[in-house]
Amino acid sequence: MLPWRHPSQAFSGVLADVGTPVDKAVLAALTTRDIVLPPSRLRAGRERTTLEELKHWGVSPKMVEKLLRPFLAGVVLERELETSSRFFHLIWRSFARGTIAVPALGMGEITRQLASRLPEEAITLETPVIAVTEEGVETAGGGTIPARAVVVATDPAMAAALCPGLEIPRMRSVTTFYHAAFRPPTDDATQFVDVQGEITDTLVISNTAPAYAPPGRALISTSVLGILSDADEPRVRERLSQIYDADASGWEHLATYAVEGALPAMTPPFSMRHPVRLGPGRYVCGDHRDTGSQQGALVSGRRAADAVLAEQW
Structure with missing residues (x-):
């Protein structure tokens, strides 16, 4: 809960038993810095684990255990705080500047809205692809779908199966x-x-x-x-x-x-930009190509789309 969005809660936040006044001052300074600096500066900062970064800033063990470790566990899906400090600052900036929300009609509404802008005959469902070929893709039923451009938008394991040599992150x-x-x-x-x-x-x-x-x-x-x-x-x-x-x-x-x-997993050393172009007419996207987040997946999708347009049209 952000005090500048919920002023009535600010005083209770100051008094909450999650750390000392010094802790809260440190966290306020860290948050202000992440809000003010552009994302490019945060991405280029010195890299450590998140835990090392919090210690570097002087955040006490009590603040880490009472607030930051449990909160961040739900964001990066790990409790050891071994995630790259660069990603921590970016996600902390997003929490400080943005509004947390969910799609009113569910996550599937995102794909439905994208699909609604395409001709109905352009979409084929329930047709598993087993290989990316020079001509296009091969389906599980033994058929082929010719394509000048193929974008593999799957989880990392499936992407690696379709694109041999692709690195699979932990x-x-x-x-x-x-x-x-x-x-x-x-x-x-x-x-x-x-x-x-x-x-x-x-x-x-x-x-x-x-x-x-x-x-x-x-x-x-x-x-x-x-x-x-x-x-x-x-x-x-x-x-x-x-x-x-x-x-x-x-x-x-x-x-x-x-x-x-x-x-x-986004442990140091962590690259926030992996190539989305694998070769002529072949592309890959997903949060494993950018940052592990919905935002990372969306950014990688836009990067792949830009790469397709730059090469094919």
Whole structure:
């Protein structure tokens, strides 16, 4: 919660027991610096791990453990704070300057809007591609689709299978549990981080996007690092009761999504720009070509599109 966007909360933030007044002054200085400097300066800064960078700034262990480690775990999907300090400053800048949001109609709305601008006959679904060839692509059914330009927009493992020689970064994993409740455990659109337990973060996502749940129901989204299963749900539910100070025993467990390759690891030395052009007419995009984030995926897609236009038209 940013004090310049929520002035009424500023005083409670100063008094919160997450660090000393010096800690808060240091964090304010760090945040101001990241807001003021252009992204190019942040990308070109000296690189360390995030933990080393926080120590360099003089942030105390208490502030790290009470605030930064649990918060950043939900962003970079790791608790050791070994992520590149350059990426940390960029993402911290984004949190300070931007507004956190989710698409009102879900993430799929992004692709639906993109597809709506294309002729219907230009889109082929449920046609797995098994190889990128000199002529275009080969499909699992034995057919071929000729193409002057091929853009591989997949996860890193699939991209490497289709484009031999492509580097596969180490990946972070996360599991998300979805629960439905007849009453939201909180009326706030607030993301809670778990300082003491295994939960990375949880929020009543329908408080932010009401369309995510039908009238009279609330949708709670909870993330945990690593690969979990439905068998772990009762333990997660118990912890949610403690976090929300509410009885979660009556919540409906809707789904468990374990994503093994959720985010590329971004440990030093970390390059924020990998080539998107692999050869004549062959391109690749995804967050593994830029930074491990939705923003990185979008930026790499634009870079690939620019490369196609520059070469083909």
